[in-house]
Amino acid sequence: MARVVRFHRHGGPEVLRIETVDLARPGRGEVRIRVKALGLNRAEALLRSGSYIETPVLPSGLGLEAAGLVETVGEGVAGFAPGEAVSIVPPRSMVRWPAYGDLATFPAELVVRHPPSLSFEAAAAVWMPYLTAYGALIDIARLGAQDRVVITAASSSVGLAAIQIANRVGATTIAVTRTSAKAQALREAGAAYVIASAEEDLGGRLTDIAGPEGVRVAFDPIGGPIFEPLTAAMSRGGVLIEYGGLSPEPTPFPLFAVLAKSLTLRGYLVHEITGDPARLEAAKAFILDGLASGSLRPVIARTFAFEEIVEAHRFLESNDQFGKIVVTV
Missing domain, CATH: 3.90.180.10 (Medium-chain alcohol dehydrogenases, catalytic domain)
Structure with a gap:
């Protein structure tokens, strides 16, 4: 069982609910993550309100960025082991691969080992x-x-x-x-x-x-x-x-x-970048090098607890933040 955030109707932050659901095992080429932190994006507020480029079937999950520990790998996945610290390149569809939960599943090609110097909060604010x-x-x-x-x-x-x-x-x-x-x-x-x-x-x-x-x-x-x-x-x-x-x-x-x-x-x-393997690898190399050297440093505006997801979305829409809003799980 997993705790996830879903919404059953479009609307403001108040439509978000924390629910307990059965989560399918990761399929071929997928990795399940024990989520430690989430990075919030305006795209998630747009999906929730019904004005995003993607149209969900309700009830729907949401979320594009996460960092945590590898829990389980699906068939055909090599190079990742349970317990490794990883972060997630945003998937094309947050309806298909929603990040808001204490467990979440993603395609293996979007899972990245980030520099060990990064906290989970910072890693969730990168990609x-x-x-x-x-x-x-x-x-x-x-x-x-x-x-x-x-x-x-x-x-x-x-x-x-x-x-x-x-x-x-x-x-x-x-x-x-x-x-x-x-x-x-x-x-x-x-x-x-x-x-x-x-x-x-x-x-x-x-x-x-x-x-x-x-x-x-x-x-x-x-x-x-x-x-x-x-x-x-x-x-x-x-x-x-x-x-x-x-x-x-x-x-x-x-x-x-x-x-x-x-x-x-x-x-x-x-x-354009995440869907092109060669361009994505070049981007990851540039960013990981910058993170390691310290020339790239995620800026976190404020951190909320998972149970405060509604308040986090209200802050997201306030435009008062300076940098990334992060939710710890």
Whole structure:
């Protein structure tokens, strides 16, 4: 038997329930994990509320990130032994492989031995943010030391991972946050520049920072009206990578900026990386090396107990966090 979090109807955090269920043995190519910590993602709030790209059959589990100990391996799995500490690369479907539980099963190819120096809490905060940021900035944009990159929603776990990855390759980071409340923390986290978009002229500040050369890479999960000042400040041949749609407002297509500068506006999901074995191995090597060297360090905003999953989701939706929300099991 396993304790898992499920929801029987779509809605707010209050629809989440902790239930006891029978868990099937791991199938061929799967590994069962005794979960010690969970990393929370906004995608889980979207699934719970009925607005995610995946449509669950109710009741449904949820969750994309976990760390814990190998408990059982399925047929055909080699290289893992019970008791080993591991963390999980997010699966394509959290409905098929939900992480929220004290036991959870995942495909073996998504199970990773993380550096032993990482706590379970830190290990549960690694793969979604760092794979998302790596895929956009390194795999797609080929970010390098000569580049300026603007990172919106910079205080999120993905935003902070992007700052660290950009710094690791020597790029100049421009963090965008809504107000100045998190500005100093972002500077301490490694941002070279910080812009409070609700208090400053975003386009003007970007132009002041980047000068006539502009910003080559923009990394944004918001969309909406921010597209216009972002693209206005970009360099010729620049790329705007969009990995979300948090803005409730329509997203304009900045036609003349795109034409005049030959810009690329590119949609991106982390599944591009996790679904491609060669690209995933390159990403894992980059991230594991950064974790081992200390240049990549997961930032944990707050930790909740498993029994506080409703409160954890409320905090997730408050936008008050700086970094990753972790639930201990």
